[in-house]
Amino acid sequence: MTESTKQAAPVADAAPATGRRDVRALLQERWQWLAAAALVAAVCFAPFQLVPFRVFQLTMVLVYAVALLGLNLLVGHAGQISLGHGAFFAVGAYTSAILLHDHGLPHLVTLPFAAALAFVLGLGLGVPALRLRGLYLALVTLAIAIFLVPLIKRFESVTGGAMGLTLEKPVPPAWTGLAEDQWLYFLALAVTALAFASVYGLLRSRVGRALHAIRDNEAAAEVMGVKLSFYKTLAFAWSAMLAGVAGCVYTWTIAFVAPDSFTVTLSITLLAGLVVGGLGSMAGPVLGGLFVVYVPSLSQDINKGAPGVVFGLLIIVVMLVAPTGLAGLAGRAARSTRKVLQKERRNA
Amino acid sequence: MSEFLQQVVEGLGAGAIYASLALALVLIYRFTGIVNFAQGELAMFSAYIAWQCVHAGLPFWLALLITLAVSFTGGMLIERVVIRPVEGAPELTVVIITVGLFIFVNAAAGWIWSFLIKDFPNPFPGGAAELGGVAVGYATLGIFVVVGVVMGLLYLLFQHTKIGLAMRAVSANPDSARLVGIRVGWMLALGWGLAAMVGAVSGVLVAPQLFLEPNMMGGVLIYAFAAATLGGFDSPVGAVVGGLVVGVAETLAGAYVDAIGADLKVGVPLVIILAVLLLRPQGLFGHAEVERA
Numbered sequence: 001m002t003e004s005t006k007q008a009a010p011v012a013d014a015a016p017a018t019g020r021r022d023v024r025a026l027l028q029e030r031w032q033w034l035a036a037a038a039l040v041a042a043v044c045f046a047p048f049q050l051v052p053f054r055v056f057q058l059t060m061v062l063v064y065a066v067a068l069l070g071l072n073l074l075v076g077h078a079g080q081i082s083l084g085h086g087a088f089f090a091v092g093a094y095t096s097a098i099l100l101h102d103h104g105l106p107h108l109v110t111l112p113f114a115a116a117l118a119f120v121l122g123l124g125l126g127v128p129a130l131r132l133r134g135l136y137l138a139l140v141t142l143a144i145a146i147f148l149v150p151l152i153k154r155f156e157s158v159t160g161g162a163m164g165l166t167l168e169k170p171v172p173p174a175w176t177g178l179a180e181d182q183w184l185y186f187l188a189l190a191v192t193a194l195a196f197a198s199v200y201g202l203l204r205s206r207v208g209r210a211l212h213a214i215r216d217n218e219a220a221a222e223v224m225g226v227k228l229s230f231y232k233t234l235a236f237a238w239s240a241m242l243a244g245v246a247g248c249v250y251t252w253t254i255a256f257v258a259p260d261s262f263t264v265t266l267s268i269t270l271l272a273g274l275v276v277g278g279l280g281s282m283a284g285p286v287l288g289g290l291f292v293v294y295v296p297s298l299s300q301d302i303n304k305g306a307p308g309v310v311f312g313l314l315i316i317v318v319m320l321v322a323p324t325g326l327a328g329l330a331g332r333a334a335r336s337t338r339k340v341l342q343k344e345r346r347n348a
Numbered sequence: 349m350s351e352f353l354q355q356v357v358e359g360l361g362a363g364a365i366y367a368s369l370a371l372a373l374v375l376i377y378r379f380t381g382i383v384n385f386a387q388g389e390l391a392m393f394s395a396y397i398a399w400q401c402v403h404a405g406l407p408f409w410l411a412l413l414i415t416l417a418v419s420f421t422g423g424m425l426i427e428r429v430v431i432r433p434v435e436g437a438p439e440l441t442v443v444i445i446t447v448g449l450f451i452f453v454n455a456a457a458g459w460i461w462s463f464l465i466k467d468f469p470n471p472f473p474g475g476a477a478e479l480g481g482v483a484v485g486y487a488t489l490g491i492f493v494v495v496g497v498v499m500g501l502l503y504l505l506f507q508h509t510k511i512g513l514a515m516r517a518v519s520a521n522p523d524s525a526r527l528v529g530i531r532v533g534w535m536l537a538l539g540w541g542l543a544a545m546v547g548a549v550s551g552v553l554v555a556p557q558l559f560l561e562p563n564m565m566g567g568v569l570i571y572a573f574a575a576a577t578l579g580g581f582d583s584p585v586g587a588v589v590g591g592l593v594v595g596v597a598e599t600l601a602g603a604y605v606d607a608i609g610a611d612l613k614v615g616v617p618l619v620i621i622l623a624v625l626l627l628r629p630q631g632l633f634g635h636a637e638v639e640r641a
């Protein structure tokens with residue numbers, strides 16, 4: 001980066017001659033900031049430009065992005081596999097729903113409860129499961145995801161059984177002047193931003209380095225003094241917590257929970273979205289969220305099986321040819337574009 | 349007492365089906381060290397092929413033969429195309445690929461045959477034989493016989509044929525096997541083909557019990573996992589014993605433990621998996637892995 005700044009300086013001096021070159025120099029130097037600013041602007045203005053259904057879809061993208069962020073922490077950063085994250089998602093969703101339905105708590109207040117319960121469950125399940133090899137973790141989490149649906153149906157008096165619970169959506173405060181869907185969107189956006197910021201910070205700390213060490217070579221990590229079981233269990237619990245948070249926001253958004261929304265299909269879809277979006281990157285969960293929401297809605301007109309066929313094929317293809325997923329491909333594209341731009345500038 | 353025995357027999361019948369799918373899982377694990385999460389879905393797809401053949405007017409046993417042949421080829425093809433490129437890749441990669449296969453096969457079956465349930469012909473006559481005060485359904489007896497025959501054939505193949513010997517060599521030590529001229533890649537593909545065939549048998553056995561639909565094997569798969577974990581993932585005998593134990597445990601728990609009942613039976617495999625992993629991770633008949641990092 002410093003090199004390009006140095007090189008860019010003389011170009012900027014010569015710039016007044018042609019305004020076009022000035023813009024290009026600015027683009028080259030600051031494109032990351034510009035892109036980020038454009039993204040933030042687009043994200044903030046989108047709900048004012050779109051019809052409520054589209055806003056709802058974007059809100060769901062954010063919900064899945066948070067869940068995938070959690071899953072990414074476990075799969076992409078710590079290298080452990082979970083086929084049952086839908087279960088933690090469901091725990092968050094039901095915690096929020098029950099508190100809203102039976103105790104009339106305000107929506108935002110249910111969030112910490114949902115997060116805490118999912119965290120504790122993740123910790124409890126992580127302790128036995130993570131002492132063992134990764135494969136068995138996949139087995140146990142899959143079994144949990146399958147077991148959860150009949151369990152929810154059994155405790156009918158609390159969970160509403162197979163009929164589920166119907167709730168109310170959060171009411172936007174009058175001072176905001178926002179419609180219901182827009183308010184929900186911004187709530188989800190705030191939660192998402194907070195979640196991403198925390199995970200970003202976490203990964204840059206010693207915890208993040210410990211997780212990466214475990215993922216890359218467990219034995220070497222242990223030799224370096226990383227306590228495997230401690231960090232793996234903690235990663236599992238954080239990951240479960242984020243899934244729970246996502247589930248809670250899901251409940252606010254849909255205002256209805258029923259056991260059949262949280263079958264093993266959800267867990268598998270989450271893993272699929274993450275793999276396609278990109279394991280181990282910050283952009284992966286967002287791209288995965290877009291994928292999980294839009295692929296079914298675009299392809300299910302063709303056939304009810306079409307989303308699954310697309311998902312399944314893409315997972316296999318991505319794992320075989322581009323293990324870093326869409327995020328990795330986007331990063332690669334950005335780097336080669338920059339290279340082309342730099343080359344062009346030198347030639348100019 | 350006779351009611352208890354009746355439940356045990358029911359459980360053994362269910363267990364035989366779990367055993368057959370667990371056998372398919374164990375076959376692949378033995379040869380490639382992979383746990384194939386798509387095994388149940390492949391079995392479901394095979395059941396659909398059988399249904400299609402019967403629907404086209406073929407007699408049942410001919411349809412079964414065609415199904416087995418198609419499954420065998422399909423299994424080998426999957427190994428060649430999808431699994432081969434990730435040989436030796438981290439466990440995570442391989443698990444994700446088989447999960448992708450799971451999603452794909454499930455959705456493809458729904459696309460081809462719709463998600464509506466279909467009636468599957470039962471190859472065995474209805475009714476039951478009386479054995480010492482316990483009614484054993486002919487269907488249950490048929491399942492025992494079929495699973496027994498499959499086991500016997502596998503035993504003969506592995507212990508008394510040259511190709512079986514080659515396959516065992518590959519599973520024991522791929523490098524040495526390659527040095528003595530065994531085509532390791534093809535043996536692995538053969539392992540997948542055999543597993544798909546054994547899975548097809550379990551799919552065809554399950555289909556008349558449940559209804560045929562794309563999500564039919566989801567529940568069975570988790571019982572098969574419990575069976576394989578209990579018996580030890582590298583032990584075919586363990587898979588069968590594990591399957592029978594899981595079947596009986598599940599049926600008895602559903603019948604006699606009120607807190608579990610018919611709806612929460614699916615918690616039994618979860619408990620079994622957790623208990624085995626905590627107490628004896630290699631399973632009853634498996635070998636503990638000694639790893640050198």
